Amino acid sequence: MRETFGEYIKRLRSEHGFTLTQLAAKLDLDSANLSKIENNKREFDEKRLTLLSKVFDLDIAKLRTEFFSDFIAKKIYENNCDEETLVLAEEKVAYLKSKNS
Numbered sequence: 001m002r003e004t005f006g007e008y009i010k011r012l013r014s015e016h017g018f019t020l021t022q023l024a025a026k027l028d029l030d031s032a033n034l035s036k037i038e039n040n041k042r043e044f045d046e047k048r049l050t051l052l053s054k055v056f057d058l059d060i061a062k063l064r065t066e067f068f069s070d071f072i073a074k075k076i077y078e079n080n081c082d083e084e085t086l087v088l089a090e091e092k093v094a095y096l097k098s099k100n101s
Contacts, residue, residue, distance in 0.1 A: 005070035010038040012056050026055045043071075 003011065013023045024034040027048055036042035044052075049067055053060045076085055 004040050004074075005044055005067055006038045006040045008066060008070075009034075009044065009052070013038075016056060023055070027051055 009023075013020070018026075020031045020034055020038075024031040027034065028051070029037075029048075033042060037044050044067065046067065049063055050060060052058070053063045072089075075081075
């Protein structure tokens with residue numbers, strides 16, 4: 001995906017014909033906060049992912065992938081990390097999985 005998670009939510013909202021106020025109510029947010037999320041001025045709360053998946057009938061695993069990939073990309077960008085950061089992160093994930101198996 002070549003959009004931020006906030007832009008993704010905005011696109012879904014538009015495609016489904018929801019106003020900002022309507023979607024905000026379904027997500028138990030006020031419309032000002034949803035607007036900030038859609039415009040990348042505020043982060044989406046991970047705790048609302050399940051609710052978002054239900055509103056738009058999305059696969060929760062795919063939605064979590066979109067959410068966390070955006071989170072990771074922003075952190076790497078904000079901290080001016082190089083591509084080696086992702087390689088090392090993948091190695092650490094593999095290590096954590098093997099350790100907890």
